[in-house]
Amino acid sequence: MELNLVLLAGGSGQRLWPISSFSKPKQYQRLVSQNETLLESTINRLSDLNPQSIQIICNLDHQKIAQEYLKTFEGSASLLLEPLGRNTAPAIAVSALLSGREKLLLVLPSDHMIEDEASFVKIISAAIPLALEDKLITFGVKLTSPHTGYG
Secondary structure, three states: OOEEEEEEEOOOOOOOOOOOEOOEOHHHOOOOOOOOOHHHHHHHHOHHHOOOEEEEEEEHHHHHHHHHHHOOOOOEEEEEEEOOOOOHHHHHHHHHHHHOOOOEEEEEEOOOOOOOHHHHHHHHHHHHHHHOOOOOOOOOOOOOOOOOOOO
């Protein structure tokens, strides 16, 4: 079964203002590296997994910016444009419905910093056989308390 990346690149650029803005939210900023944006880092760290396709879900207003990132991807690439942001669950649901059951989706935010990329890819690789058994796999940090600001 082919692995397909779904990158969540919505957002309004408000949480990291004034560095990020509506016209250029943090996923399109070079915050961790001078060489690549957070979105580019997300795509590049997953290249060893040889994904068959990539879909970027973003705000309609960021279509031109997001399209630039798809030009360098060698597999199938597409944009899913949101006329209005409706948060994570609806974006994932629409992507899954459009993809169909025969595709394995790896859904990731496009604005995270991962320090140990080799371990991150190793963990994803280890989870793929479980996902192929129709298990839903989630990755994340262990929370220490509830917080409404944590997506």
